[in-house]
Amino acid sequence: MKSYDVVLISPFTDISALSLRGLSSYLKEHGVSTRMLFLSNVLLCEEVDTPNWEFTFPPHVIDQVIELCEGSSLIGISMMTNYHHSMGHLTDGIVQRLGVPVVWGGIHPTLRPEQCLEHADFVCVGEGEEALLELAIALKEDKPTTRIRNIYTKTDGHIVETPLRPLLQDLDTLPFQDYDLEDQYISRREEQRIVNLDPGLLEVYLDYGPRSLRRAQSTFQIMITRGCPYKCTFCGNQALAALYPGQPYVRRRSNANAIAEIKAFRERFPFVRAILFSDDTFVHTRNEEIRDFLEAYTREVALPFRCTATPRSITSEKMKYLADAGLFLLQVGIQTGSKRINELYQRTWSSRETVTQAAKIINKYKGRIIPLYDIILDNPFSAIEDELETLQLVLDLPRPFVLQLYSLALFPGTKLLEKALSEGIVDEERLLYQKDYRVFRRNYLNVLYVLLARGFPHGIVRILSKPVFLSLFNRPYFESLFNRLVALKNGWRRLKGHVLVALRWRRQLHP
Ligand code: B12
Ligand code: SF4
The missing domain is CATH 3.80.30.20 (tm_1862 like domain)
Incomplete structure (x- = not known):
């Protein structure tokens, strides 16, 4: 399989992923090749239409992620706070098995760099275009990575912080979002695996x-x-x-x-x-x-x-x-x-x-x-x-x-x-x-x-x-009664979901 300099991973439900698509184009414009993976757990496994923040990817999907990341010199993940847990798990898997450095960026790593460095090798604080490019080139050319502005890392257990670049003022200098689908992949519930994002799937998603x-x-x-x-x-x-x-x-x-x-x-x-x-x-x-x-x-x-x-x-x-x-x-x-x-x-x-x-x-x-x-x-x-x-x-x-x-x-x-x-x-x-x-x-x-x-009449x-x-x-008794009713309903839904997912994985392993 063809390898790329940088693999960019989006955990968001929404495959628009504005930040990553922008970063990907920026890297390509400067000669760094990229592949993008849209790995929402909702797109993959859930039987309901909402993200599960505690989600961890099943082993066969992690295997596929590893395969798609092989040969790259850097993996970048975009993050909001709620994704910390599931992306931490995925990152640990990648780092252990592949040894390719991982950088996290986005609002959460920007505001909580220390916690994110417990999983990621690098964290991008603030705007990422120039910082990610510099990091990708440094890694590709085997140059030092501890002085790149906006990129924090850890050496000997200590966090190395760097100053921030000024904010980009002329947004017109940035390239358009990357929609080159041939290098883009999406996790699919239907196939229970990661597949190439073609125009048909793009239209749906x-x-x-x-x-x-x-x-x-x-x-x-x-x-x-x-x-x-x-x-x-x-x-x-x-x-x-x-x-x-x-x-x-x-x-x-x-x-x-x-x-x-x-x-x-x-x-x-x-x-x-x-x-x-x-x-x-x-x-x-x-x-x-x-x-x-x-x-x-x-x-x-x-x-x-x-x-x-x-x-x-x-x-x-x-x-x-x-x-x-x-x-x-x-x-x-x-x-x-x-x-x-x-x-x-x-x-x-x-x-x-x-x-x-x-x-x-x-x-x-x-x-x-x-x-x-x-x-x-x-x-x-x-x-x-x-x-x-x-x-x-x-x-x-x-x-x-x-x-x-x-x-x-x-x-x-x-x-x-x-x-x-x-x-x-x-x-x-x-x-x-x-x-x-x-x-x-x-x-x-x-x-x-x-x-x-839900549209109930306002008068009532x-x-x-x-x-x-x-x-x-x-009063509290009302809340506890409702909690019990909802817990019952959710328990039933979860059980149904687990059974369906188990059946799908079984089908996947023994077609
Ligand atoms: C557009 C937007 C959305 C869109 C699309 C998000 C998407 N998937 O792209 C929609 C409407 C779908 C959305 C949904 C949600 N959003 Co929203 N969203 C935003 C908004 C307004 C802009 C984000 C954006 O794309 N900016 C443009 C890009 C270019 O800038 P950027 O994201 O900052 O990225 C730069 C850097 O962070 C960095 N970077 C980003 N990723 C990476 C990755 C790497 C590897 C590197 C190196 C650098 C890097 O480089 C980028 C370019 O400079 C922000 C507010 C804000 N101003 O940040 C809230 C915001 C991100 N959303 C937020 C939230 C909470 C949500 C929701 C969870 C709930 C909600 N209240 O709506 C949902 C969850 C969606 C889901 N299930 O995944 C919060 C996140 C807070 C937090 N600490 O996690 C924010 C900050 C708003 C807020 N209320 O505070 N959101
Ligand atoms: S600062 Fe206030 S007005 Fe601006 S995006 Fe956040 S919530 Fe909306």
Whole structure:
């Protein structure tokens, strides 16, 4: 089998893997060959559509990964915090059996380099393009690797830190994402193994996208900015920006450059049906900037698209440009309706009035644009009054909308985690690695939110949130009853899943 200088591994459910595809192109542009593996456990083994953070790859898949990595001089893995466990296991397997050095990069290694160096030989802190290239060349040419900026390593048990390169300011100098499928592989549930990613599979898997929007249509993801101007205390951006004091953090590609990338993708893969602008907050820019971008987009691309916004960034003018250009789904971070919690989150710019005003503007386009409102539950600093204020806000928003609920995950580097640790509210290890943002506490109020998210009539939820019902049901016995019911249901589902997986592996070993 042909070998490559660098093998890049993505554990994400979503094979868009924007960071790795960008890094891969950057390496190739500078003469370093790459192979990419998309190894989501969801794509491989789960019988349900959600990742299992405790997942470890079965031996026959690790064998295949080893085979696909053989002959390379470096293996790179991109990481979010929740993947620490499963990628740690995979990395240990690779290092022991292959002896090829492994570098981890992405938000988690950036914020927790020391922990990541327990598994990986190198960690890339911050932006990776130039650092990864320098590391790959050094390893290929057998040169020292301890002085590469942004690359941390360990010698004699001590961590060797290096200074950070400045942030890339001109994003137009970066190549487009790597979609050369002949060097790309994907883990497949159907075959129970890793297979070559061909255009047919790409079309299917680009349907996956973010969790709530799966199987909408084959969607190309792109970012036209890096960074976010806000500093919400639960978000990784605040920690990332802090690494680069005094440097412009929000950077934007030129319209022409972003549109050229979309056009190039569509020419190559005409099945693409929609575009997803995955920027932290796509709409946060001046009216004219959105207008100019969307005019060019309509002229040259004209595919339906989805994007993200903060409530504050929504204006009537921008919504008109967005709607005219084909926006069909707008993800808006509301997070809370409580003034007190907005202060805690450093989101005082996202008041109830701002949210209500934004929702009214969006609602003028009902039938054409569906808003997707993000709400955070399970905040240990919230009181029942805060939760009720949020519920009330959601109930008052004009319909239709989709509600996307997250159980608060306290990620490394965030102010909220620091606060929770200093107040002894959390045990870090448990929260960081085992916390599942889709698993909510099963208390009465959360059940009301889930009912809303599942389309239950607002009138009934409003009645169920009256003090009389709250005093009856918002009690620990209700939560424990629900926990038991859900445990029963999950136990049954897991058992069914294990049996199916075992049968598949058996078939795989004894065809
Ligand atoms: C786009 C995005 C997504 C997209 C696509 C992600 C993907 N698979 O590519 C979608 C919407 C699917 C998504 C989903 C999720 N996301 Co998200 N996402 C982002 C976002 C906005 C941008 C990430 C990005 O692609 N940036 C552009 C690239 C070019 O930059 P980059 O990722 O920083 O990569 C650079 C460096 O880190 C480094 N690097 C990265 N990988 C590697 C690998 C190697 C080997 C090397 C050397 C270097 C390197 O080099 C890159 C180029 O300079 C970030 C916020 C942010 N600003 O980072 C959140 C963020 C990464 N997401 C986050 C989370 C929590 C999630 C979810 C788990 C849950 C959720 N709340 O949505 C899901 C999980 C998905 C899944 N099941 O796998 C958190 C992660 C926090 C953490 N500590 O883990 C972030 C930071 C936002 C936040 N709330 O704080 N996400
Ligand atoms: S607005 Fe969104 S992306 Fe920006 S810091 Fe806040 S949560 Fe993060």
